[in-house]
Amino acid sequence: MEISVIIPTYNNGEVLRETIRAARAQTLAAERYEIVVVDDGSTDGTADAVAELARAPGPAIRYVAQANRGRSAARNLGLRSARGRIAVFIDSDLWATPTLLAEHLAHYPSGVTARGVQGRTVPHPDSRVTPFMKVKETTPDLTMRRRHDLSPFHVTTRNCSMLRQDVLDAGGFDETFSGYGWEDIELAIRMHARGVRFEYEPAALGHHYHVESLDSIRRKLREAGAGAVYFWDKYGRPARLGVFLEILPAMLPLKWLVFRTPLFMPVLRRLLPVAERRGWLLLASECYNELTWEAYYDGVFAARRRLRHTHAAPAQPAARGASAGPARAIGPGRHTADGD
Numbered sequence: 001m002e003i004s005v006i007i008p009t010y011n012n013g014e015v016l017r018e019t020i021r022a023a024r025a026q027t028l029a030a031e032r033y034e035i036v037v038v039d040d041g042s043t044d045g046t047a048d049a050v051a052e053l054a055r056a057p058g059p060a061i062r063y064v065a066q067a068n069r070g071r072s073a074a075r076n077l078g079l080r081s082a083r084g085r086i087a088v089f090i091d092s093d094l095w096a097t098p099t100l101l102a103e104h105l106a107h108y109p110s111g112v113t114a115r116g117v118q119g120r121t122v123p124h125p126d127s128r129v130t131p132f133m134k135v136k137e138t139t140p141d142l143t144m145r146r147r148h149d150l151s152p153f154h155v156t157t158r159n160c161s162m163l164r165q166d167v168l169d170a171g172g173f174d175e176t177f178s179g180y181g182w183e184d185i186e187l188a189i190r191m192h193a194r195g196v197r198f199e200y201e202p203a204a205l206g207h208h209y210h211v212e213s214l215d216s217i218r219r220k221l222r223e224a225g226a227g228a229v230y231f232w233d234k235y236g237r238p239a240r241l242g243v244f245l246e247i248l249p250a251m252l253p254l255k256w257l258v259f260r261t262p263l264f265m266p267v268l269r270r271l272l273p274v275a276e277r278r279g280w281l282l283l284a285s286e287c288y289n290e291l292t293w294e295a296y297y298d299g300v301f302a303a304r305r306r307l308r309h310t311h312a313a314p315a316q317p318a319a320r321g322a323s324a325g326p327a328r329a330i331g332p333g334r335h336t337a338d339g340d
Contacts, residue, residue, distance in 0.1 A: 002033060003104070003161075007020070009037060011044045016092045019092050028101045033059055034083060041068030072176075079172060086105065086161055089184075094209075107161075123207070124208060127211050148199055150198040159204065182227045228296075229307060260297065272291070
């Protein structure tokens with residue numbers, strides 16, 4: 001057993017079916033990998049769907065479940081349940097191309113240590129069915145990614161592999177990140193500090209199939225804003241991380257002016273339906289972009305208020321067996337493990 005493909009999921013059963021089918025249709029020999037589906041408290045019949053697929057010939061599928069606790073906890077459960085030396089993390093809406101696992105495996109010759117591999121993800125063309133989805137991915141990805149010694153800030157577990165023991169030795173995913181965003185980058189930073197080096201492999205390709213709406217992405221971005229505040233506070237508020245998360249205090253007065261006062265956003269809200277109706281996709285794209293950033297800073301400013309309140313409150317003795325500190329109070333709140 002070389003690889004454990006770990007797929008966290010939450011109420012995404014129909015899309016998950018195709019994710020599993022694609023993961024089982026790999027060029028890699030079936031006996032060299034397994035698929036571990038981690039159900040984060042789904043109520044949509046996910047367990048039955050996985051059981052049905054597991055009866056078909058092919059690589060082993062193992063199903064494990066937990067009460068709804070979020071993506072980080074689901075991935076940690078998958079790690080503990082896995083048997084492969086390499087953990088390949090994919091989201092439940094990531095449809096792997098047939099060579100994805102073989103391309104990951106090529107970076108892990110026998111005896112290699114302290115390595116991770118970031119695969120490439122592109123939108124599935126069939127997901128572009130609404131004005132929002134048509135413009136969501138139209139801006140080209142101009143991120144400069146080094147093939148070797150990839151920055152941990154470019155690591156996303158939508159399509160990523162790591163040596164399972166390296167992840168366990170680093171403490172796994174921080175389960176305070178129970179909502180959307182940052183848990184993969186934060187883990188990559190810790191692993192990088194321990195000597196793990198990531199490589200970028202664009203040939204390890206997957207298609208992202210997730211039909212979103214402006215409302216659904218705004219909900220996720222509010223969680224990401226809250227998670228950003230926790231992330232920055234956890235690392236002692238370094239300037240570089242604050243700039244990356246766009247929450248450095250020097251930035252926030254301008255963000256407040258743009259996103260929290262009536263000077264700009266009401267105009268965009270009036271423009272958006274006009275742009276959608278007339279097919280002005282560039283204008284619609286700009287409106288969508290600013291409205292999602294507005295939701296992000298809703299989460300940021302709310303989490304900052306909670307953080308100030310938590311730090312100002314008198315210290316309380318921790319319950320036996322519980323972890324002390326403010327992290328649980330300021331982390332993102334809604335638990336989702338279904339991908340991004």
